[in-house]
Amino acid sequence: MIRFLLVAVIVIGFLILSIPVLIVEWIIGKFSPMTKEISSLRLIQGAFKFILWVAGTKITVIGEENVPKDTPVLYIGNHRSYFDILxxxxxxxxxxxxxxxxxxxKIPLLxxxxKYLHCLFLDRKxxxxxxxxxxxxxEKVKSGISICIFPEGTRNKAEDETELLPFHEGSFKIASKSGCPIxxxxxxxxxxxxxxxxxxxxxxHVIVEYCKPVYVKDLDKNDQRHLGEYTQNIILETIKKNKELV
Incomplete structure (x- = not known):
C-alpha cells in the first residue's frame, strides 16, 4: 500500500503544484507554440518516469529503433493497465x-x-x-503529431494476456487516411x-516491444481492409514470444 499512497501523493501533488506551470506554458504558447508543446511533453515524460521508478517497475524495451524520430506515426498497443500510458x-x-x-x-488539471499534449477525447457511445x-x-498526424490509441477500446481484464479483445477497425483510418506508418x-x-x-x-518486470512499422500502402488489399486484425496478430505473436522474458 505504501507505493500506492506514494504514487497517489505524487500525482495529486503534481497536478496542484503544476498550476503555475500551466499558466507559464500557456504564456509561452502565445509566443512559441512549438516550444510550449515540446516543454510540456518533456515535463510530463519526466513525471511519468519518476512515477514508474517509485512503483518499482523494471522495464525491458525491445525494438525502439523501429520508431521513426522524424515523422509522425500511429501507435497501436494492447491495453491491460493504467500504467500502459506511462x-x-x-x-x-x-x-x-x-x-x-x-x-x-472532466478531470480538472489533468x-x-x-489538451496541451494534443490528447483527444473519444465518446465511445x-x-x-x-x-x-x-x-x-x-489532421493531427498530417500536422506532424503522432497519435497513440488502444483499439481494444477499454482495459482488457482477461486473466490470460494473450486473450486480446477485438481491435476496432475505425482507429486505423488514422493511418490509412494520413499515410503514416503504424x-x-x-x-x-x-x-x-x-x-x-x-x-x-x-x-x-514488464516488456515493451515496438514492432516493425506497418505501411498500409504496402499491404495487400485484404490486409488493408482488415488492418485491425492484421495489427492485432502482430501484437499477439509478439506478446507470446516475450512471455518467457518476464
Missing part, C-alpha cells in the same frame, strides 16, 4: 497525442495537461462524435504493476 508516453520521441475516453475530459475524433486525429506496441505483464492486486502497487 510506459509508452514516457518514450515518445516527438509530440504525441493519446486518444482517451471522454470521461477524462485534462488541461492532456456516440458514433458521430467518435468519427469527428478520428478525423481530428488524422507502430504496433506489444506489452507484457503490465497488469502486474497494479490491476492484478488492486489496490496495491508492486514491483514487477
Amino acid at each position: 510506459l509508452t508516453y514516457s518514450r515518445c520521441p516527438i509530440r504525441t497525442g493519446y486518444v482517451a475516453k471522454k470521461e477524462m475530459e 485534462s488541461n495537461w492532456m 456516440d458514433i458521430k462524435q467518435g468519427l469527428k475524433t478520428i478525423l481530428t486525429a488524422i 507502430i504496433p506496441i506489444a506489452m507484457n505483464n503490465t497488469a502486474e504493476i497494479f490491476e492484478a492486486h488492486f489496490p496495491k502497487i508492486k514491483p514487477c
Whole structure:
C-alpha cells in the first residue's frame, strides 16, 4: 500500500503544484507554440518516469529503433493497465497525442495537461462524435503529431494476456487516411504493476516491444481492409514470444 499512497501523493501533488506551470506554458504558447508543446511533453515524460521508478517497475524495451524520430506515426498497443500510458508516453520521441475516453475530459488539471499534449477525447457511445475524433486525429498526424490509441477500446481484464479483445477497425483510418506508418506496441505483464492486486502497487518486470512499422500502402488489399486484425496478430505473436522474458 505504501507505493500506492506514494504514487497517489505524487500525482495529486503534481497536478496542484503544476498550476503555475500551466499558466507559464500557456504564456509561452502565445509566443512559441512549438516550444510550449515540446516543454510540456518533456515535463510530463519526466513525471511519468519518476512515477514508474517509485512503483518499482523494471522495464525491458525491445525494438525502439523501429520508431521513426522524424515523422509522425500511429501507435497501436494492447491495453491491460493504467500504467500502459506511462510506459509508452514516457518514450515518445516527438509530440504525441493519446486518444482517451471522454470521461477524462472532466478531470480538472489533468485534462488541461492532456489538451496541451494534443490528447483527444473519444465518446465511445456516440458514433458521430467518435468519427469527428478520428478525423481530428488524422489532421493531427498530417500536422506532424503522432497519435497513440488502444483499439481494444477499454482495459482488457482477461486473466490470460494473450486473450486480446477485438481491435476496432475505425482507429486505423488514422493511418490509412494520413499515410503514416503504424507502430504496433506489444506489452507484457503490465497488469502486474497494479490491476492484478488492486489496490496495491508492486514491483514487477514488464516488456515493451515496438514492432516493425506497418505501411498500409504496402499491404495487400485484404490486409488493408482488415488492418485491425492484421495489427492485432502482430501484437499477439509478439506478446507470446516475450512471455518467457518476464
